[in-house]
Amino acid sequence: MDLSSHGGMLTMAVAAAPYRGSRLMCSTPDIYEGCALDASALPLLAFVGEAKDQPKEMQELGSRTLRSDRKEEAMLHRSVPLQAPAPEVRQQAEESALAISGISTALDSDYTRFLGHILGQENPRSAIALEEKRRMKMSITVDVGLLSGKTATVTAGLDEDVGALQRRAQIALGVGRGRLVGSSGSVLDASAPIKHAKLENGDVLMLQRQGIQVQATYFAFAAILGDGSVVTWGNPYTGGNSSAVQDQLKNVQQIQASGRAFAAILDDGSVVTWGSADAGGDSSAVQDQLKNVQQTQASANAFAAILADGSVVTWGDAEMGGDSSAVQNQLKNVQQIQASASAFAAILSDGSVVTWGHTGFGGDSSAVQDQLKNVQQIQASLHAFAAIIGDGSVLTWGSAADGGDSSAVQDQLKNVQQIQASGSAFAAILSDGSVVTWGHTGFGGDSSAVQDQLKNVQQIQASASAFAAILGDGSVVTWGSAAKGGDSSAVQDQLKNVQQIQASASAFAAILGDGSVVTWATAVDGGDSRAVQDQLKNVQQIQASASAFAAILRDGSVVTWGHTGFGGDSSAVQDQLKSCAAVPSL
Numbered sequence: 001m002d003l004s005s006h007g008g009m010l011t012m013a014v015a016a017a018p019y020r021g022s023r024l025m026c027s028t029p030d031i032y033e034g035c036a037l038d039a040s041a042l043p044l045l046a047f048v049g050e051a052k053d054q055p056k057e058m059q060e061l062g063s064r065t066l067r068s069d070r071k072e073e074a075m076l077h078r079s080v081p082l083q084a085p086a087p088e089v090r091q092q093a094e095e096s097a098l099a100i101s102g103i104s105t106a107l108d109s110d111y112t113r114f115l116g117h118i119l120g121q122e123n124p125r126s127a128i129a130l131e132e133k134r135r136m137k138m139s140i141t142v143d144v145g146l147l148s149g150k151t152a153t154v155t156a157g158l159d160e161d162v163g164a165l166q167r168r169a170q171i172a173l174g175v176g177r178g179r180l181v182g183s184s185g186s187v188l189d190a191s192a193p194i195k196h197a198k199l200e201n202g203d204v205l206m207l208q209r210q211g212i213q214v215q216a217t218y219f220a221f222a223a224i225l226g227d228g229s230v231v232t233w234g235n236p237y238t239g240g241n242s243s244a245v246q247d248q249l250k251n252v253q254q255i256q257a258s259g260r261a262f263a264a265i266l267d268d269g270s271v272v273t274w275g276s277a278d279a280g281g282d283s284s285a286v287q288d289q290l291k292n293v294q295q296t297q298a299s300a301n302a303f304a305a306i307l308a309d310g311s312v313v314t315w316g317d318a319e320m321g322g323d324s325s326a327v328q329n330q331l332k333n334v335q336q337i338q339a340s341a342s343a344f345a346a347i348l349s350d351g352s353v354v355t356w357g358h359t360g361f362g363g364d365s366s367a368v369q370d371q372l373k374n375v376q377q378i379q380a381s382l383h384a385f386a387a388i389i390g391d392g393s394v395l396t397w398g399s400a401a402d403g404g405d406s407s408a409v410q411d412q413l414k415n416v417q418q419i420q421a422s423g424s425a426f427a428a429i430l431s432d433g434s435v436v437t438w439g440h441t442g443f444g445g446d447s448s449a450v451q452d453q454l455k456n457v458q459q460i461q462a463s464a465s466a467f468a469a470i471l472g473d474g475s476v477v478t479w480g481s482a483a484k485g486g487d488s489s490a491v492q493d494q495l496k497n498v499q500q501i502q503a504s505a506s507a508f509a510a511i512l513g514d515g516s517v518v519t520w521a522t523a524v525d526g527g528d529s530r531a532v533q534d535q536l537k538n539v540q541q542i543q544a545s546a547s548a549f550a551a552i553l554r555d556g557s558v559v560t561w562g563h564t565g566f567g568g569d570s571s572a573v574q575d576q577l578k579s580c581a582a583v584p585s586l
Contacts, residue, residue, distance in 0.1 A: 011422065014046045140194060142203045144169040162197050163190035169207050175228035176556045178209035187251055199395035207327050212556050215273060216257040216545035221567040223558060223577065228252050230264060231576045234545065234567030239275035248272045258316065269293050271305060280316030297337040304344050310334050312346065321357030330354045338378040338399065345385050351375050362398030371395050379422040381439065392416050394428060403439030412436045420478060422462040433457050435469065444480030453477045463503040474498050475511065485521035494518045502542040504562065509549050515539050517551060526562030537561045
């Protein structure tokens with residue numbers, strides 16, 4: 001751009017890259033009366049021209065150098081703002097100087113001498129090189145890799161936060177959200193400025209990506225994304241709204257859910273809770289004890305956390321297991337905890353069991369306490385517990401009608417490998433692949449109608465009132481309440497090569513070998529997935545609330561369906577859920 005006045009030509013040489021939003025100002029109508037620059041925008045601006053053609057005021061102006069450390073804006077006379085060019089219009093001049101849309105760097109003999117005089121350098125190229133070096137000191141370049149071995153080189157400004165570096169790495173590597181891990185193995189804080197992260201040029205970082213995890217209360221879902229952040233949706237009062245603790249939900253490792261609240265374990269072993277306060281969403285009373293937490297378990301309205309030293313901390317509804325003070329001195333070297341709707345059972349390192357909570361829900365195991373030795377696993381219905389002993393036998397306690405009394409089938413309960421529970425019944429898989437059931441008949445406690453089909457059973461899943469068993473050939477056998485999934489005849493011909501099954505309270509969803517999904521039972525509770533069927537491809541996992549489902553696809557995206565009041569509609573957070581999916585590399 002030629003700026004002519006008084007027969008002279010003014011050429012602006014910019015020895016640094018301007019950016020959008022900087023202000024370049026020249027006075028009017030006589031452009032030679034003065035020029036000014038927002039000094040924070042451009043590090044260095046020099047005015048050059050043919051001395052013989054310049055008026056006196058321009059010669060004086062030519063000796064002026066404006067630097068970025070000047071806080072005041074240098075202005076002469078009347079000024080009007082002009083938009084500085086955006087970075088994309090920059091191009092390198094013939095003599096390796098920066099040129100900006102017609103504002104070119106002139107490096108013939110006259111201009112070279114004049115620019116060198118202004119910059120204090122005999123050669124203006126040296127000044128430009130020094131400025132480029134200064135700019136390089138304001139940024140950092142690192143290599144970022146994945147566990148697969150794929151790497152990318154990424155650059156960011158020192159004043160940017162680590163999150164900016166992380167996002168560029170994700171794009172360059174073509175993956176979704178992750179966490180940057182330094183050479184020491186520590187996770188970098190995404191919100192911290194890069195200049196405080198102790199990074200150096202050439203450092204090699206890892207982008208750590210964990211598979212997305214989803215948990216659900218009765219009414220809401222919570223998803224841990226690849227970078228350890230959390231997205232929630234569903235009923236806002238029962239865990240679907242985590243805004244009050246969102247800034248604390250960083251580097252989350254695990255999430256557990258009660259009926260109406262969530263508890264997240266962070267990588268430092270602390271715990272963050274949200275949701276209904278009386279269901280464990282408020283852990284403030286025990287927050288100072290929640291350190292080095294390894295696992296959490298939940299009843300309908302309370303939580304129990306196992307610490308690194310094997311002790312246990314509980315909170316939530318006291319009558320539903322939130323108060324463990326009566327057995328606190330026994331809760332040592334705890335290995336596992338299981339929960340019914342209102343009670344807990346802990347397996348200690350010596351194989352013994354400690355129980356607490358509502359006695360009508362299995363909180364009192366005194367009737368079988370002397371037999372609870374060498375316990376391997378515990379499963380629970382809403383009102384009772386069933387423990388697998390080391391010899392493959394089973395002990396039960398709690399509400400007799402809901403599975404707490406297994407005496408009618410006790411002689412069949414030998415070589416038990418796994419146990420699954422509906423709301424009020426149990427189903428045990430024996431070592432030969434057969435199944436034994438007991439408990440409330442209306443909840444699947446009676447499997448006699450399909451007993452001859454229950455052979456070579458691999459897995460069992462349960463809704464509130466029905467069971468579904470996957471056989472060795474990938475077919476499925478169901479029993480229990482027909483309306484709650486016990487009758488799968490409408491989709492039986494589709495249930496082939498089934499890999500996994502998940503259940504809400506009243507419906508089932510099966511993942512087939514090709515990654516597609518088949519659903520059945522109560523439509524409003526997730527039994528009808530036709531609205532999203534074309535999206536249900538390459539499904540890896542499914543999680544369920546009481547009346548909705550969430551499917552995690554291979555690319556890390558999430559598809560939901562079922563009752564909208566129970567998390568079946570995730571449209572409000574779909575953009576966040578998509579950000580954890582893999583993206584094409586650029």
